[in-house]
Amino acid sequence: MIKRLFRISAYLVALFIFFFILKSFTPKQDFSILIHNGFILDGTGNPWFKGDIGINGNRIEAIGNLSDKRAGTKIDATNLIVAPGFIDVHTHCDRQIIEVPTVDNYVLQGVTTVIGGNCGGHPYPLQELFNELKEKGMSVNFGCLVGHNTIRREVMGLKMDPPTEDELDQMKILIQKEMEAGALGFSTGLSYLPGTYSNTAELVSLVSALVPYGGLYTSHIRDQGQKITQAIQEAIEIGENNDIPILISHIKLAEDSVWGKYEMITEPVEKARERGVEVFLDQYPYTATSSGFTSSFPSWCFEGGREKFLERLKDKDIYKKIKSYIIERRLSSTKNIDKLETITIAYSKHNPEYEGKNLREILLSQKKEPSIDNAVDLIIDVEKNGGASGIFFQMDEKDVEYLMKLPYTMHASDGSVQIKGNGMPHPRNYGTFPRVIAHYVRERGVIALEEAIRKMTSLPAQTFRIQKRGMLREGLYADITIFDFQTFKDNATFSNPHQYSQGLRWVIVNGEIVVDDGMHTGKLPGMIVYGPGKKQEEENENQDRTGNP
Ligand SMILES: [Zn+2]
Numbered sequence: 001m002i003k004r005l006f007r008i009s010a011y012l013v014a015l016f017i018f019f020f021i022l023k024s025f026t027p028k029q030d031f032s033i034l035i036h037n038g039f040i041l042d043g044t045g046n047p048w049f050k051g052d053i054g055i056n057g058n059r060i061e062a063i064g065n066l067s068d069k070r071a072g073t074k075i076d077a078t079n080l081i082v083a084p085g086f087i088d089v090h091t092h093c094d095r096q097i098i099e100v101p102t103v104d105n106y107v108l109q110g111v112t113t114v115i116g117g118n119c120g121g122h123p124y125p126l127q128e129l130f131n132e133l134k135e136k137g138m139s140v141n142f143g144c145l146v147g148h149n150t151i152r153r154e155v156m157g158l159k160m161d162p163p164t165e166d167e168l169d170q171m172k173i174l175i176q177k178e179m180e181a182g183a184l185g186f187s188t189g190l191s192y193l194p195g196t197y198s199n200t201a202e203l204v205s206l207v208s209a210l211v212p213y214g215g216l217y218t219s220h221i222r223d224q225g226q227k228i229t230q231a232i233q234e235a236i237e238i239g240e241n242n243d244i245p246i247l248i249s250h251i252k253l254a255e256d257s258v259w260g261k262y263e264m265i266t267e268p269v270e271k272a273r274e275r276g277v278e279v280f281l282d283q284y285p286y287t288a289t290s291s292g293f294t295s296s297f298p299s300w301c302f303e304g305g306r307e308k309f310l311e312r313l314k315d316k317d318i319y320k321k322i323k324s325y326i327i328e329r330r331l332s333s334t335k336n337i338d339k340l341e342t343i344t345i346a347y348s349k350h351n352p353e354y355e356g357k358n359l360r361e362i363l364l365s366q367k368k369e370p371s372i373d374n375a376v377d378l379i380i381d382v383e384k385n386g387g388a389s390g391i392f393f394q395m396d397e398k399d400v401e402y403l404m405k406l407p408y409t410m411h412a413s414d415g416s417v418q419i420k421g422n423g424m425p426h427p428r429n430y431g432t433f434p435r436v437i438a439h440y441v442r443e444r445g446v447i448a449l450e451e452a453i454r455k456m457t458s459l460p461a462q463t464f465r466i467q468k469r470g471m472l473r474e475g476l477y478a479d480i481t482i483f484d485f486q487t488f489k490d491n492a493t494f495s496n497p498h499q500y501s502q503g504l505r506w507v508i509v510n511g512e513i514v515v516d517d518g519m520h521t522g523k524l525p526g527m528i529v530y531g532p533g534k535k536q537e538e539e540n541e542n543q544d545r546t547g548n549p
Contacts, residue, residue: 030069032056032511037067038077038482043084043457043471045450053082055478058510058525063474073513075506077482081449084457084472085112085479085509086433089464090218090249090282090412092116094123094144097417101138101524105418108500108520109433109490110481112509113469113529117145118249118414119220120189124150124174127181130528137524139514141479143464143531145187145218146178148206149195160197160303168202172209182530184464185215187249190222190231196299203238213533216245216464225255232268236279245278247463250414251403252395254289257334259396266406273408280463282412283403285436287395288494290346290414290426293383298325313384323376330379330392331372340375344494347423348388356424356495391426391494401446404436410455410463411436420498427497431490434501438489449485466529482506 031054039048040063052066062069088106094116097103106114116122122144123129133142155170156163163171175186186207189195207217217239221231232248239246248269253259265281272279294302301322302309312318331339338360345354345362354362359378360370368374382388403409415429427435433456440446447455461470468476481504488503507515512525 028070029072030054030066031061031071033073033075033478033508033513034066034069034071035075035077035082035480035482035506038080038082039485040472041081041083041450041453042473043453045454045458047450048081053472053478053480055480055508055511058477058512060472060474060476060478060480063472075482077506079484080482080505081453081485082472083110083453083481083483084470085481085507086110086411086456087113087115087460087464087466087470088413088432089115089247089410089460090118090284090414092118092121092414092416093142094129094416097138097140097142098132098136100417100419101136102520102522103138103140103417103526104420104500104520105415105430106413107139107507107514108504109430110483110501110504110507111140111433112479112481112507112514113141113143113466115143115145115184115464115529117147117183118187118189118218120147120149120187120192120195122147122150122178122183122187124154124178125181126178126183130182133526134528138526139520139522139524140509140526141469141529142526143184143466143529144182145185146175146183148186148188148198148203149192151175151178151206152194152198156194158194158303158305160194160300162199162202168205171206175206175209176213176533179210179213179215179531179533180535182528182534183215184466184529184531185218185244186210187218187220189220191220191295193294193299193302196222197303200234200237203234204241207238207242207244210244211242213531214244214465215531215533216247217242218247218249220249224252225258228253228258229264229268232265236268236272236277239279240272240277245280245463246272247280247282249282250289250412251281251283251409252289253399254394256337256394256396259335259399262399262402265403269408279408280459281403281406281409282460283400283409284412284414284428284432285400285404285440286426286428287397287400288391288393288426289395290389290391290428292387292389293379294387296326296330296379297383298322310384313380319380322380326376326379327372331375340370340372342393343375344391344424345382346389346391346425348382350385351382351388354382354388391424401440401444404440404446408459410459411452412460418498422498425497427490427492427494427499430492430497430499431501434483434488434504435490437483437485442485465532469529478508478511480506480508482508
């Protein structure tokens with residue numbers, strides 16, 4: 001008996017020694033990445049605390065004092081801000097991610113998740129794009145909304161009438177299909193075609209198709225000038241009738257006649273919130289907008305398609321009508337502002353020589369008098385030749401700052417994936433997030449740094465019900481942006497937009513380093529961010545691709 005006990009304990013001791021030796025020969029690694037000694041801003045709006053973050057696989061495994069731990073890669077974050085990766089809820093990124101999977105203009109702002117399908121347009125069918133992105137990879141996470149314009153065009157073309165019962169049902173079926181593919185919600189672009197032809201009843205009915213799936217309603221509302229209050233009320237009505245959250249896109253007072261009248265926005269929003277309706281705003285930090293010139297035209301002139309539009313232009317009376325509409329919408333000012341200088345061509349396939357020039361400069365270069373009359377003819381001519389996108393300086397800096405401070409406003413770019421050097425895009429494509437921190441936090445003191453970070457991370461994640469992102473917490477995905485608060489700054493300007501920011505040091509997406517000491521590594525660890533309608537197994541399958549433990 002004693003002999004036997006002795007033998008067992010000798011065996012145990014030998015085993016113990018064996019493992020001890022084995023352990024001392026294998027280098028001990030607690031984490032794949034250890035971020036050491038940073039000022040941690042966790043995304044909730046709390047002020048920073050000092051600490052370390054340990055990452056394994058695609059998750060944050062530990063936060064605290066981890067100075068005695070070992071890691072495959074150690075990042076010295078001394079004197080740097082360590083924040084959750086920025087979530088841009090308002091983008092027009094979609095198929096271009098396949099062309100530019102490194103999504104440099106977003107990654108180099110510290111953005112780790114982009115949401116596309118805004119303003120009523122999305123890549124249909126969504127499942128195809130998701131499959132392709134999963135196969136080819138991308139540097140950021142990508143989620144998408146279902147666009148009303150896309151769905152309506154698919155079912156009704158460019159018809160101006162309200163939908164028949166049958167057309168309404170067909171649109172709902174398409175919405176459901178996209179929700180099941182993993183869309184995050186439904187977006188409208190009510191100053192674009194053909195969304196502008198829809199009425200509130202159509203939208204209330206279409207949004208009811210979301211209800212079984214969850215998801216939110218986002219809207220580029222019908223009017224961002226004198227009728228903005230009614231337009232906001234319409235968006236609220238559509239969400240409230242279906243009991244789902246509402247996000248008003250790229251909030252602004254876009255006509256000089258309403259500058260300073262913030263209550264036109266805050267009153268309907270805050271009244272709705274008081275009665276328990278979830279309403280949020282997103283905003284880009286610039287005083288200029290950017291869109292196609294098509295939205296400067298009356299919507300009826302495009303009914304039936306392009307051929308019909310060109311035909312209508314030949315009718316003198318109709319031409320006159322279109323002209324006076326554009327003057328009222330784009331070229332008149334209550335503050336004696338020379339509107340010809342406030343409108344610049346960003347892209348024009350047919351007239352690339354116009355890019356980067358304002359209407360006055362273009363007319364002068366053609367030896368024409370820079371009059372409003374000639375400017376409208378120019379705009380119509382550009383549209384006739386295939387269209388162009390423009391940049392329109394139509395906001396007031398004070399309004400931008402006021403709206404930014406509202407607790408329910410989040411930062412977003414309204415941009416898209418850029419090919420460096422192509423055209424003269426709005427600088428928001430390259431500079432939105434660093435600009436908020438450099439200009440509005442550091443220079444102007446409009447909001448505190450922790451508040452800006454909250455509006456870039458946990459607020460967007462909460463609004464879109466994005467699980468396990470938007471905060472720094474153990475167990476969440478390791479999407480992390482590390483920057484130097486003293487030097488982080490946007491460099492993109494209206495005259496020189498293709499410029500990356502400075503002061504960004506590291507970006508980690510799903511536990512992989514995508515920006516290493518300021519340089520893009522080319523890694524493609526991005527995942528699809530699915531909405532609540534997606535079946536669970538497929539979501540798990542996707543997560544396993546990047547080594548979910
Ligand atoms: Zn929009």
